[in-house]
Amino acid sequence: MFTIGFRSEIPPDLQAKIITLAMSKLSPETDFIVFRNETGEPHYEDEGRTYVFYLPELPKKVYVKLDDFGSPEELSKWAGYPTKARYVATYMLAEEY
Numbered sequence: 375m376f377t378i379g380f381r382s383e384i385p386p387d388l389q390a391k392i393i394t395l396a397m398s399k400l401s402p403e404t405d406f407i408v409f410r411n412e413t414g415e416p417h418y419e420d421e422g423r424t425y426v427f428y429l430p431e432l433p434k435k436v437y438v439k440l441d442d443f444g445s446p447e448e449l450s451k452w453a454g455y456p457t458k459a460r461y462v463a464t465y466m467l468a469e470e471y
Contacts, residue, residue, distance in 0.1 A: 379467035383434060391429070392465065396438040399425040400463060407438040408468075435468035 376389075384392070396407045406424045411432035418425055441462045443449035450456050 375462055375464045377464065377466040377470045379434075379470045380436065380465045383467060384432070384436065388429070388432060389465075392436055392438070395427055396463065396465070400438065400440050402440070402442060402461075405440040405442075409436040409438075411435055437466050437468050437471050439464045439466070439471075 380389070392409055395409075399407055403422055404418070404425050406420070408419075408424060408426045409432060410426060410428050411430060411434060412428060413430050414426070414428040416425070416427050441464065443452060443460050443462065446456075446458050446460050449460055449462065
């Protein structure tokens with residue numbers, strides 16, 4: 375899922391990079407990804423719950439949150455259509471969190 379801010383304020387090439395990087399680290403254990411628009415070394419925080427990437431070319435800080443709905447049935451109810459997934463990754467600007 376992508377917020378309006380993420381879609382409108384992050385260039386498409388950076389969106390693709392963010393999606394690829396986030397998917398490499400998102401898991402039930404690491405359910406929050408931060409993309410900081412500054413320099414630094416990628417690292418875990420919050421006892422492994424958060425992973426931080428640094429992309430100085432970003433116009434704004436970006437967050438990615440993985441939500442666990444527990445089952446495909448619960449997510450289907452929430453989404454309003456059938457799905458086989460139980461997780462949703464939301465890509466957003468930090469200011470939209």
